[in-house]
Amino acid sequence: MSEPRRIDAARATAAFEHALAEHSQEFGKFFLAKLxxxxxxxxxxxxxxxxxxxxxxxxxxxxxxxxxxxTALDISMGHLLRRAAGPGTTxxxxxxxxxxxxxxxxxxxxxxxxxxxxxxxxSSEAFGADGQVAAFATSTWKLLGSP
Amino acid sequence: MSEPRRIDAARATAAFEHALAEHSQEFGKFFLAKLxxxxxxxxxxxxxxxxxxxxxxxxxxxxxxxxxxxTALDISMGHLLRRAAGPGTTxxxxxxxxxxxxxxxxxxxxxxxxxxxxxxxxSSEAFGADGQVAAFATSTWKLLGSP
Amino acid sequence: MSEPRRIDAARATAAFEHALAEHSQEFGKFFLAKLxxxxxxxxxxxxxxxxxxxxxxxxxxxxxxxxxxxTALDISMGHLLRRAAGPGTTxxxxxxxxxxxxxxxxxxxxxxxxxxxxxxxxSSEAFGADGQVAAFATSTWKLLGSP
Amino acid sequence: MSEPRRIDAARATAAFEHALAEHSQEFGKFFLAKLxxxxxxxxxxxxxxxxxxxxxxxxxxxxxxxxxxxTALDISMGHLLRRAAGPGTTxxxxxxxxxxxxxxxxxxxxxxxxxxxxxxxxSSEAFGADGQVAAFATSTWKLLGSP
Numbered sequence: 001m002s003e004p005r006r007i008d009a010a011r012a013t014a015a016f017e018h019a020l021a022e023h024s025q026e027f028g029k030f031f032l033a034k035l036x037x038x039x040x041x042x043x044x045x046x047x048x049x050x051x052x053x054x055x056x057x058x059x060x061x062x063x064x065x066x067x068x069x070x071t072a073l074d075i076s077m078g079h080l081l082r083r084a085a086g087p088g089t090t091x092x093x094x095x096x097x098x099x100x101x102x103x104x105x106x107x108x109x110x111x112x113x114x115x116x117x118x119x120x121x122x123s124s125e126a127f128g129a130d131g132q133v134a135a136f137a138t139s140t141w142k143l144l145g146s147p
Numbered sequence: 148m149s150e151p152r153r154i155d156a157a158r159a160t161a162a163f164e165h166a167l168a169e170h171s172q173e174f175g176k177f178f179l180a181k182l183x184x185x186x187x188x189x190x191x192x193x194x195x196x197x198x199x200x201x202x203x204x205x206x207x208x209x210x211x212x213x214x215x216x217x218t219a220l221d222i223s224m225g226h227l228l229r230r231a232a233g234p235g236t237t238x239x240x241x242x243x244x245x246x247x248x249x250x251x252x253x254x255x256x257x258x259x260x261x262x263x264x265x266x267x268x269x270s271s272e273a274f275g276a277d278g279q280v281a282a283f284a285t286s287t288w289k290l291l292g293s294p
Numbered sequence: 295m296s297e298p299r300r301i302d303a304a305r306a307t308a309a310f311e312h313a314l315a316e317h318s319q320e321f322g323k324f325f326l327a328k329l330x331x332x333x334x335x336x337x338x339x340x341x342x343x344x345x346x347x348x349x350x351x352x353x354x355x356x357x358x359x360x361x362x363x364x365t366a367l368d369i370s371m372g373h374l375l376r377r378a379a380g381p382g383t384t385x386x387x388x389x390x391x392x393x394x395x396x397x398x399x400x401x402x403x404x405x406x407x408x409x410x411x412x413x414x415x416x417s418s419e420a421f422g423a424d425g426q427v428a429a430f431a432t433s434t435w436k437l438l439g440s441p
Numbered sequence: 442m443s444e445p446r447r448i449d450a451a452r453a454t455a456a457f458e459h460a461l462a463e464h465s466q467e468f469g470k471f472f473l474a475k476l477x478x479x480x481x482x483x484x485x486x487x488x489x490x491x492x493x494x495x496x497x498x499x500x501x502x503x504x505x506x507x508x509x510x511x512t513a514l515d516i517s518m519g520h521l522l523r524r525a526a527g528p529g530t531t532x533x534x535x536x537x538x539x540x541x542x543x544x545x546x547x548x549x550x551x552x553x554x555x556x557x558x559x560x561x562x563x564s565s566e567a568f569g570a571d572g573q574v575a576a577f578a579t580s581t582w583k584l585l586g587s588p
Binding site: 094096098099113114121123133136138140 | 535537539540554555562574577579
């Protein structure tokens with residue numbers, strides 16, 4: 001029987017304890033965003049979600065899990081929308097996975113495609129450490145009210 | 148200044164420690180799946196991913212984060228595909244969010260729509276505690292080899 | 295130089311003249327639906343769009359064009375929604391193409407996944423002459439008012 | 442009883458007869474592309490599909506039918522891919538409809554997001570006569586062989 005393949009427990013524990021200490025369940029700093037180490041900024045009318053791909057976020061094949069990428073892309077769009085037009089709910093999101101991420105810095109850049117009165121369309125690109133697009137998301141949002 | 152809104156630290160810590168102790172980076176038991184408490188089974192030629200929606204998985208609006216739902220849906224399809232045809236990579240996934248989940252048991256049921264020689268199409272439904280469909284995913288996968 | 299590959303001009307002309315004579319720009323009988331020979335019915339709370347795949351609807355590879363399939367799927371969902379909740383506009387639609395259609399009868403079956411107050415989610419399956427699912431669509435709609 | 446609302450029969454007939462005379466079932470000039478008056482060019486490593494939105498292409502609400510837009514977007518991506526890497530089949534396509542088109546010139550611009558060995562990812566924007574993006578598509582393709 002083979003040994004279990006383990007993640008780096010020290011780094012995962014540091015991420016968890018940081019999230020536990022620093023989070024508050026509001027935009028920009030809720031627990032999940034803190035756990036994944038998401039650094040959320042708003043450069044050039046876009047929203048950037050930057051983080052380090054650590055092995056506790058990996059799939060069994062040893063690359064960044066699509067669900068984590070989807071989470072980061074979703075947040076880059078949701079936080080941008082909230083800043084532009086107040087909170088919204090995701091009606092749907094599609095993510096295309098162009099290439100696998102095996103570690104290093106990941107940056108997602110969300111941008112508004114169209115902001116209507118009751119609906120908004122957004123997209124976001126995830127860039128790997130090599131600067132190439134690793135994933136691309138488009139989404140449709142229902143606006144919930146004013147900013 | 149308002150108090151930070153905190154998650155239930157004890158439950159999150161229990162989830163984290165459980166994941167740290169029990170995970171192995173392979174199908175069915177990798178860290179992320181353990182952290183979210185995913186119970187992965189294969190009833191009736193489908194794959195079910197069942198878990199309890201805990202507040203550390205929530206968005207700032209107090210409902211289960213779309214990224215967590217996407218992660219569970221993705222796993223329900225990826226694990227089913229692996230069982231049916233060996234490992235694959237997600238080319239794309241779309242998730243529609245039909246209603247918000249505010250807690251309780253969540254069950255995702257992945258199923259094969261079509262299994263080709265090099266490509267597979269899958270879908271998955273996420274059911275909330277009330278038995279209603281809360282989210283629906285479709286995805287396209289590239290097959291990597293034999294089971 | 296090779297001969298141009300031509301479609302069956304008589305059948306296309308018959309389809310065109312039928313559409314010109316019979317259409318009215320309203321639900322169920324607008325020009326495009328008539329041109330493609332769409333027979334639109336409402337069995338079992340669903341909407342069925344049935345038609346014969348003729349070669350004037352083909353792509354250069356000799357199979358039913360994805361755009362025609364998308365048109366039929368869209369109509370099966372839009373007409374069902376209109377019947378259930380009044381007219382709506384498609385916010386987005388995704389179509390997966392599971393297998394090519396080389397002729398014969400095609401049937402699209404649209405169904406409601408969820409009808410909300412301002413937004414609806416629908417899906418539709420396109421069946422080829424062999425009864426197999428050839429394409430699968432999901433869509434999100436904005437409701438425009440009452441039926 | 443109200444009069445049937447009719448399309449401009451002369452313009453539709455001209456489009457149909459032009460398509461019948463000029464088509465050949467190959468890339469760039471197949472019947473459907475000719476019927477819709479698609480002018481297909483390849484500026485700046487992209488593929489542009491330009492056409493006039495005529496009323497025979499409209500939905501019952503009096504705007505360009507989403508199925509026609511999907512057809513044009515699909516062709517802008519498929520023809521670009523064929524030029525870059527040989528013929529492919531659409532595995533899936535998602536279209537978001539940002540605003541309605543009520544007439545005038547429409548231009549779709551397809552571009553390659555990533556060209557892999559067996560799979561390609563493309564996107565395309567449809568611009569209305571006002572130069573605004575009216576629809577946005579992303580798609581995933583399986584490559585069939587060499588150019």
